[in-house]
Amino acid sequence: MIIHHPLLGPRDSAEFTYLGDANLIDRPDWQDKKAADKFYEYQYLRNNPAGEHQELWYHEAGDRSWLVVTRNTVTHEITKVELARDVARARGRSK
Amino acid sequence: MHDLVPLTPLGGDSAQSETIRNVTISEMPDFAYASMAMRLGRKTGFQRAAKKATGISPPPPGESAAIKVGKGMLTIFWTGADQWMVEAPYASHFDLAAQLGSTVKDNASVTEQNDGWARFDLTGDDCVSVLERLSAADSAGMQAGAVTRTTIEHLGCFLLCRKAATHFSVICPRSGAASMYHALLTMAQSAL
Amino acid sequence: MSDAMTGLNRLDGGLIDRSAELNFRFDGKSLEGYGGDTLASALLANGVRLMGRSFKYHRPRGVLSAGAEEPNAIVALREGAFTEPNTRATTAELFDGLVARSQNRWPSLAFDAMAVNDIMSDFLTAGFYYKTFMWPAKFWEKIYEPIIRHAAGLGALSGMSDPDCYDKGFLHCDVLIIGAGPAGLAAALTAGRSGARVIIADEDFLPGGRLNAETIAVGDAAGAEWAAQVAAELASIPNVRLMTRTTVIGAFDHGIYGAVERVTDHLATAPDGTARQVLWRIYSKRSILCAGSIERPIAFANNDRPGIMQAGALRAYANRWAVAAASEVAVFTNNDDGHRTASDLAAKGVKVTAIIDTRADAPDHGDAEVLAGACVTDSRGRLGLSKIKVRSADGSQRWIKCGALGVSGGWNPNVHLTCHQRGRPVWNEAIAAFVPGAVGPVGLSSAGAASGMFSTAAALTGGAVAAVNALGEIGIKAKAMAMPEAEDAPVSITAFWHVTGKGRAWLDQQNDVTVKDVKLAHQENFQSVEHLKRYTTLGMATDQGKTSNIAGLAVMAEIAGKTIPEVGTTIYRPPYTPTAIGAFGGRSRDETFRPVRLTPSHKWASEQGAVFVEVGMWMRAQWFPQAGETEWRQSVDREVLATRRSVGVCDVTTLGKIDVQGADAATFLNRIYCNGFAKLPVGKTRYGLMLREDGIVMDDGTTARLGETQFVMTTTTANAVGVFRHMEFARQCLWPDLDVQIISTTEAWAQFAVAGPNSRKVLEKIVDPAFDISNDAFPFMACGEITVCGGLRARLFRISFSGELAYEIAVPTRYGDALIRRLMEAGEEFDITPYGMEALGVMRIEKGHAAGNELNGTTTALNLGLGRMVSKTKDSIGSILSEREGLTRDDALIQVGFKPVDPNDPVVAGSHLMNIDDPANAAHDQGYITSAAYSPCLESSIGIGFLENGATRKGEIIRAMNPVEGSEIMVEVVSAHFVDPEGERLRA
Amino acid sequence: MRVTGKNSGRYSGLRVIKEALTGHRGWKPAWRDPEPQKEYDIIIVGGGGHGLATAHYLASKFNITSVAVIEKGWIGGGNVGRNTTIIRSNYLLDGNEPFYEFSLKLWEGLEQDVNYNAMVSQRGILNLIHTDGQRDAYRRRGNAMLLNGADAELLSAEQVRAECPFLNFDNNRFPIKGGLAQRRGGTVRHDAVAWGYARSADSFGVDIIQNCEATGFRIKNGKCSGVETSKGFIGAKKVGVAVAGNSGKVMSMAGMRLPIESHVLQAFVSEGLKPIIPGVVTFGAGHFYVSQSDKGGLVFGGDIDGYNSYAQRGNLPVVEDVCEGGMALMPMIGRARLLRMWGGIMDMSMDGSPIIDKTGIEGLYFNGGWCYGGFKATPGSGWVFAHLLANDEPHQTATELRFDRFQRGYMIDEKGSGAQPNLH
16 A cells, blocks of 8 residues: 655555554543543444544654554545644644 | 774674675765754754754755765755754764754754664665665655665665665664675675 | 477467577477477477366366466476476476476376376266265365375475575556557557656567467558567667566555566576566556456367367467467357458468357358358367367257367456456456456556457557556646557457357366356355355366356356346456465565674674574574583573672663653653653663553663653663554654654664672773762662763663663663673673573573563563552553453462472473362463573572462462473472562662 | 255265266255345344354254344355464463364364365464474463363474474574474365355255345344344344454444454465475464465465455555565475465454453344454354353353453453554
């Protein structure tokens, strides 16, 4: 597969390490009353769609960027690639 | 001054080099390296400081910039988001990290990388014939100054085009120097 | 046979080089051919028709085709370790000294004992083996299966290591053109002249495709000449790469294609160091499939005899290789193309005895009698065709003499690559064949015969137009050039798949699948195409069903009363043709399977005669044998004792080192580690425990604070890469606004552990006087930047894995070799001893330090006896999920030590622990031993491991069971800290 | 009790001979193609190995014959039709080993049970050892196998060499230091497993309904009363889902999120070769395992591609990685040709172990999360799932294979890779 890296352009997906569902960005608040349940769902449950999937790829053999790739799991078509850091900020993560 | 004798990445007292038909593959040990990682939100300050420290502005992704220092060249190449590697002649810059650090201060995190890397240069007309059997990078399409991180025989490395088609540098982790050199020679033997 | 020797079958003309006479051997017989021959054409020229045996019935077989689709002429090429089984004689280029042998026959090709299967064929129908061989049960493996396995396979591997080498490569282009026939050449020329980066690949060694096999003119030149001219021009365009002997084997995601270039297969011996084949990964923006088409046979009784061939192959041999398969030939066809074969052969002076055309309205032919509305119903000739039985339109039957029969059932476009991403081809009634469907690999279009356009003119213009369109899509303007004149005959065909009748009519010739087998499959409800394929093995042979799949579908459709599209097709999968596994492996084999990483002291250690062991790609010294030491334990015990008594030195460079900087570096580490790091003072080092988010221990190591905003973290050797990735994830995805930067510096520093009571004394001799490393000035867990040997920058850490007074000293890697030599000099008076991985392992077990065997991805801080380290007063990765019931239960496994009750008993890692009175089974498992060693200090074998409730069971005697090696011993549960439990030595 | 008249008659050597002499006119369909009835006691969603096995055992061992197996395509078209045919029970952990050993024992009697020759071939499986740490780990595993009543042998390098002289002993990057052997492991003709179970289930009166896709579950107040399908609604007292790679897709129709990701695993077969590889061999220092089929093809595979996919096809990097392992381990195969590559969809769970459990919805049961271990589990999975469906109690060998183990912290993580499916 070819992943169009936002900074580097087209790169062979073989240069990347795959993590999984981009929801892994949304780590729960450790002080939440329901932290135990929320961390369980965060860590273990997946939508696993047959179709469009937002997922995390790490440019291991490249610039070490984490990317959020929007890819169709049936056709493998990639429609969007973003820097995970930007996505994380957009989802309200900070420090 | 200490009297310890350094070894080259290939474990010799002096650099190795071999010419196979019209490509020469050379170990290039006499360079100092330091990385600069920009501190959060210090874009302008860093650009200014880096320029002050090196004489050139840190280049955009996929590119390098070079400037003459003394008898040699100082090169900055992009290594990652807000990250650059500086390469300079070892003799004059063995304390490169300290030199940079004193100028960029808290605009960037500077890390000494002198001995983290092993540089091999390929020179000659058929460099691309060798590289196209080693790396997925489009070496045939690289212009002078282009740089990319790639994988050669399972070793991560930087591929830097010094002169289109005829001069490339492969910069790989020092501990893998022997494997890398072997891979380069083997492929030159096969492809040329 | 006399024919064979006198070479009567060689005609005039052709594209062979008669000046290059090549000698070769087939089944020991010495024969002669010419440059440009394939093994098949050379054998035919020599009158050899019998080339192989079929898989199941061992039927005599000759060549069916002139290309990659060949099911029958499958031979073993070359000898010894170079033996290449199952090689298609039709694609093997002839070279001087070539040696080939027929396969799957005994004692000889002409007389094959296993041909008895043919007589038994009624019992060996599709799937018979699923219905029998079941009683008695044990007979299957003892008797039945060995018999079946004995019959398995066609050719045999040599069993020796492949002596050739292979390369892999990567190419980038704007447009990849697959196939160099008329369509491909036209496309390449159009694209090439536009300045685009073009790759055109063809499996043949001669560009031109069918143009080389036909007598068709292109413009005022012969087709083959035109092809040669175009190929020459393409070779001269710098932005075009013309690759012959290159098969594009697969269409992968996003315009990536796999292609195999056969570099030396046409040579007797490969030049030294040159790869036999290269697997190219081609990155294309657009691609055009110009792979042509394959002619399909018509099934009739005994249609598999040597001499019965594709009509197109028959004329390819005549036109390109100047070979007549026999002196008298006939043609059996359902379309006009078959008539072309008759014309070409007649023009070459070969006698055409008849054209049997299934169409009632078959056109006349100038050179041969045409039997319209007729069909071939049978054939004769034990090892080669002698005559065919023909049923005329009026039903009358007669035998016609011929040594070869050209059969044409129409042509199937080579749609394979358009289906590699599970796109389905669509049925085109006009040509009675499947053509590429609308949904194929993104960016792939098709032209020429591959797209169902069979005329030469259509191929030329189709190729040119496809190129213009493809380039247009990526913003490159190309001019559609006027293409030269060429034949533009329409396709005239009436679908005809098999002749009904009694005898066996072959569909899949190699796997011996007949029309009857398809009928049986239907009868037993194996009606879906996938069931048909799997139940009958149709299309599963080395030819991948290229000449049989569609006919099989057609027969199934006929029986089921469906249309062919209703029945559908099986999925075409890569590779397009069978591909040497070696090519996929490239150089990654033998010692160079993976790279090695060498430590800074490698050269020195080699000089000491160290024994090396691989650890995470690193080659590390395992122990340093000394004169007189005959057994590894002697060396290891000596190294341990010397270190604990005086001082030892060990290269620990391989531990991961990560430079962590930034205003928020401390905050960041405080979340990465489960224990506190925020308040670590500058100049101090702390042991850190890192959890995965699921609460399981991920890694551990010491981290030193060199400055307010700078830390140096160490990781275990094995986890260095994973930990770095984990930290980047936390930095970029979880806390993107923390000001922290991380850089791996593992390689930049050569680091040595100097351990033992005299370690300080040794270091004091090389550390420059400006630096005070006394116990007061530089206590346990101190760290600092110093200089050594008169000014060399170094880092010193007072940390200990061995449990002794110990330091780790780091210098720039290039000075690692010099430093170890200097340390050895400085330590000489203290009998300083280099120690390796084994001694390091022994000492860490004696000290009860967890390592890889304990940090096995299932253990928690609690298991390791470090439960209290997990801070509950801060947010750190893994802390929440580490509190789950299953990970905190009272009877949790706890790390403890074990001593054998009888000191002579060896403790064995991997033993399971059982209570003495419990029955020995999994239900009563109490835990297991993770690491064990002989402790020369305690003069006993010892171990550490995990035991239920371990913390409360010190002093208990339990069983350590190792049934897989038939041993069991009694061990006492003890503290894991065998040596210096109070840690006084560390702080000395 | 077999429902006579519907079945395809008993198979035997004698029958084969008789049919041969009478033109094979007597062979009946191996299974019928019935139209769905209005309601069944149990509907199994998924006509793969596990679903068909479940139906067979429901009918033959639990006397429940009002059963339909609905399959969206043709039976055996999923992973049972696209795997590397290996059977074994060489697991480490208590949650797994008893189950897989139970399954292996069922393989040993399969042919006689279903009257179909699936060519169960116990030629043995050998896991190679390349480091001392690996030997410790395999010793622990071998002991666990023996303590669970399975068989295991720890072999020295010399013993391995004697059994597999073609391995690369002399010129390797990762020395072969021994191996863990399970003699009772081996291979099975995979398609025949699906066909055999289907034919047997059919002969008990089970309806096997092909080209019938489940499009939804009818669920009212937490109770499932049947399945909406492309052939209309089919009622059922209980519905069991066994759809492997499609687990996430299908269970989402019941509003469930699973601890499962779907990944593609590629497998490969070479041209037919005369027998040269005795049993199953797995490389411990690279991603490669291989066996040789009764037809002579080298059947081999390695790691999953590593990204979520429902495409049943993979990409080059893994093809190359697998072949690199093969060339490193047995360089004699360099001149053998790869004939066909294909991909299957693995339901990779969060700890690498399966789930056979009730769901939060009454009457809806789930069987999945097999990762790439599903084929060897087929008989065990079928029996255990049938047991759960019939008795509403987990089978004794499957008490740990529950949904809630992740929340409670009782993961069954053989590899110790944690909650990252593509590492299991």
